[in-house]
Amino acid sequence: MSTATIGSPSDRSARSPTIAGSASNRADHVKFLIFAAAVLTMPIWLSPVGAAYPDLVQKFAIYGIFAIGFNILFGLTGYLSFGHAAFLGVGSYAAVWSFKLLTMNIVPAMLFGVLAGGVFALLIGYVSLRRSGIYFSILTLAFAQMSYNLAYSVLTPITNGETGLQLAHGDPRVLDGPAGAGLPSTNLFGVETVGYSGFYVCAVALILAYYLALRITRSPFGMTLRAIKSNQNRMNYTGFNTRPYTLAAFVISGMYAGLAGSLMAVVDPLAGAERMQWTASGEVVLMTILGGSGTLLGPVLGAGIIKYFENIFSAFNDQVLSRMFDFLPAGLGDLMVDLVQPFVGDGWHLTLGVLFMLIVIFLPGGVMEGVSRVAGRLRRVRSDRTG
Amino acid sequence: MTIFDRTVNRRRLLQGGAAVTAGLAAPNLLIRGAWAEEFRNNPGNAKSVKFGFNVPQTGAYADEGADELRAYQLAVKHLNGEGDGGMMNTLKPSSLKGNGVLGKKVEYVTGDTQTKSDAARASAKRMIEKDGVIMFSGGSSSGVAVAVQSLAQEMGVVFMCGLTHSNDTTGKDRKRYGFRHFFNAYMSGAALGPVLKEEMGTDRKAYHLTADYTWGWTQEESIKNTTEGLGWQTVKAVRTPLGAGDFSQYITPVLNSGADVLILNHYGKDMVNSLTQAVQFGLRDKQVNGKNFEIVVPLYSRLMAQGAGENVNGILGTTNWHWSLSDEGSQAFVKSFGQEYGFPPSQAAHTCYVQALLYANACEMAGTFYPPEVIKALEGFEFDGMGNGPTLYRAEDHQCFKKVLVVRGNDKPTNQFDLLKVVKEVPREAVTYDHTTLRRRARPLQGLSRPRRVPGRAVRSFGPAAPAGVRRTH
Known part of the structure; x- marks a missing residue:
């Protein structure tokens, strides 16, 4: 995927693995500002497609963070982790415990979430990174699945098993003092973080996470990670110890996941073990590949697409479909409903699977490759015209 | 019960949302709805009103979920005056008119709980935030019901529990917006x-x-x-x-x-x-x-x-109920369900159908969709003709008391x-039991006081259909 030419001013720097020149640096910042603006205005421009409601835009932002973090490990360093959901789950549990024991303020919860994700990633990464390739993937999968099973069995005093960890009226919350009537909501120094205000917390976190990922990608450290991806053996033969770098990438990635997990608890103070299941780990792999691994924006797009499908397509039922096609003559409308039905409602996985296959076959670089192809064609058309 | 008084918090929630939104200079259209209505998802002058049916369509309880959905669809039909009316004709006392609820046609949206608390809350949130449901119902798992019920509380939307049998669904605190017709353990x-x-x-x-x-x-x-x-x-x-x-x-x-x-x-x-x-x-x-x-x-x-x-x-x-019961209500329900789908309803279908009707009836009794009034109408409601004999919706814990089979x-x-x-x-x-019996003291650290489990618990397998004895082979 790293095909961009070095130093050209029109270089698509967001995805090019070249050393950032001042021109691409400026381009980076412009892109970053556009990204930030797009994220903050999501509730507006998503409303025509029916996705502008707090829960879903929160999810876009949270899974965006998760996927960006995953991409640091997978897209940049080339290590395919199949157990990233474990860090997400750990982050959630840490955050909910912070709500239960300390305070409903979200800052400690997020800090604990990130910390827990990082520490957990350090432990798992230390062991798993002794292997690479498929062995690494299997190790991470095994560890994540182990955490999932532990959450359901011996760790139920911490995780509350299948029921999920929830707030209770009698929680101590030592920093908050006694709770009033009803359960308190999460807050940021007094401002409650549910609904759209919860979304803005997530959005700001996503923007910061994106910026940090951008800095990492452009830094010498990011360069090293890319070198590891392209040929780790050669790095080792030149006397370069790659282990600390891969471990650092793994831990950073785990902290991103921990942050995402804690944000899930911030907008909805409940943690369930199913967040750690292998399907959840697989989902973030799909998001990253769908959007374009190795790119900065791709994973966020991929996360958005998958969550959109999961929440909107899955809710189409017969009634919605017949309303959609009622402009057609009766027989034709019914036929359309019958044709479309297997692909929506509980068949949304099918649609997603087809989309995924199409993208992997025709656009191996994900949606971002499609975007850059279109942009390239436009540029060629324009230069043809001017030249 | 002061424990339920959340009006102040809701207002603060809206104010908080407004403050942050304004602070970020986002357009006001985001919260326009929040100020205009005195309660969430007020149908106002709309011609129709939306119910949300959140049932497991996948997972261990999918069969129950499918039957629940059939029952809800039937209930909506009957409420709108289509079909033969089913138990609407046998409910006593009944305020239902067969022209929708309070003159508004009933529409519905559906969601898949996947028998997981996370997914259930996500789809319930979608119903409330996006689709604007006035009431939601469903669930075939008490874990889900408990999780979703606290969401109902936060959102101020009435939740009519479907099939949930855990004592904790109605035994514990903060259940003002949750109602259960089903019996319990x-x-x-x-x-x-x-x-x-x-x-x-x-x-x-x-x-x-x-x-x-x-x-x-x-x-x-x-x-x-x-x-x-x-x-x-x-x-x-x-x-x-x-x-x-x-x-x-x-x-x-x-x-x-x-x-x-x-x-x-x-x-x-x-x-x-x-x-x-x-x-x-x-x-x-x-x-x-x-x-x-x-x-x-x-x-x-x-x-x-x-x-x-x-x-x-x-x-x-x-x-909770069985289709072979010979009372008038059961017969009417079995008949119209059978005509619609060709087989008799399950107990899950029955309780969901009844819940939808009871909610609609309470709205008619209250004359409004305003949740606190609807809740008042449901609390202590004594009715008959819904297949379980004389039934009481106890005000203290929102649990129905009726005969058990x-x-x-x-x-x-x-x-x-x-x-x-x-x-x-x-x-x-x-x-019937005293409503204080089952309300155990809210445990400070809910998880920690659970009894230690017995050894010999198996490792949860990777997929739904994992080979037997995963653990023993290790």
Whole structure:
């Protein structure tokens, strides 16, 4: 995927693995500002497609963070982790415990979430990174699945098993003092973080996470990670110890996941073990590949697409479909409903699977490759015209 | 009950949302709706009103979920004055008019809970935030019901619980927006006790297999209390993961435990699998301690009996309702459900249908959709003609009190739906309890005070259909 030419001013720097020149640096910042603006205005421009409601835009932002973090490990360093959901789950549990024991303020919860994700990633990464390739993937999968099973069995005093960890009226919350009537909501120094205000917390976190990922990608450290991806053996033969770098990438990635997990608890103070299941780990792999691994924006797009499908397509039922096609003559409308039905409602996985296959076959670089192809064609058309 | 007073918090929530939104200079259209209405999702002058039906369409309880959805669709039809009206004609006292609710046509949206708290809350949030439902209902898992119920509280939208049998669904605090028509584990125990005593005596050794979440825990507790009250001993109680698929690793130890009764605190596909395997392992042909080995399934349903086939023959349990009941309401419901779908409804379908009607009726009684008024109308509502005899929606804990059926797997079924035989209709008085009994003190660290589980719990497998004995091979 790293095909961009070095130093050209029109270089698509967001995805090019070249050393950032001042021109691409400026381009980076412009892109970053556009990204930030797009994220903050999501509730507006998503409303025509029916996705502008707090829960879903929160999810876009949270899974965006998760996927960006995953991409640091997978897209940049080339290590395919199949157990990233474990860090997400750990982050959630840490955050909910912070709500239960300390305070409903979200800052400690997020800090604990990130910390827990990082520490957990350090432990798992230390062991798993002794292997690479498929062995690494299997190790991470095994560890994540182990955490999932532990959450359901011996760790139920911490995780509350299948029921999920929830707030209770009698929680101590030592920093908050006694709770009033009803359960308190999460807050940021007094401002409650549910609904759209919860979304803005997530959005700001996503923007910061994106910026940090951008800095990492452009830094010498990011360069090293890319070198590891392209040929780790050669790095080792030149006397370069790659282990600390891969471990650092793994831990950073785990902290991103921990942050995402804690944000899930911030907008909805409940943690369930199913967040750690292998399907959840697989989902973030799909998001990253769908959007374009190795790119900065791709994973966020991929996360958005998958969550959109999961929440909107899955809710189409017969009634919605017949309303959609009622402009057609009766027989034709019914036929359309019958044709479309297997692909929506509980068949949304099918649609997603087809989309995924199409993208992997025709656009191996994900949606971002499609975007850059279109942009390239436009540029060629324009230069043809001017030249 | 001051514990329920959340108006101040809701206002602060809106103010908080407004402050942050304004601070970020986002356009006001985001919160426009929030100020204009005095309660969430007020239909105002709209011609229609939306209900949300949040049922498991995938997972261990998918069969129940599918039947629940059928019942909801039927209820919507009847409320809008289509079809034959079903139990709308038998509900007494009834304020329903058959022209929608308060003159507004009823529409509905659906969602998949996947039998997971996370997914259920996500789809409930979508219904409330995006689709603007005035009420939502459903769920075939108490874990989900408990999680979604606290969401209902936060959002200020009424939640009419579907099939949920855990004591904690109504026993615990902050349930103002949640209502349950279904019976609970305590009632199952109270109804089952005398029958067990009659059939199996007072000297028995019980072994529990329990679904590992809130429903399983409370059912195990309630049944244990009942059986130990009869003089039975509890040999062991083993927790099994929800949706385990294969229970052979849990059933083999039963054979050598010295127990002579197996109590399956499972539901849905879990119960179908565990019961089928228990029978295949020959438990029922065994003699232990000089007595026939018996299996008890405290919470029974016709759908499960259908799944387990002839393995249910002679097995005792309780159920909320059964289609073979001969009262007017049940007959009317079975008739219109049968005309619509070609087979009789399950107890899950029944409770969901009733819940939808009761909500609509309460709105008519209150004359408004404003939740606090609707809640007042439901609280203490005494009604009849919904298939369970005279029923009371108790105001204190929003639990319905009505008779409970003790049933037995039918060994001579006359047709494919005639799978359960009603052994006894336990009157409402026998299963009524004081509303303070089940409200355990809110445990400070909910998880920490759980009893230590017994060893020998299996590792949860990777997929839904994992090979048997994953653990033993290691």
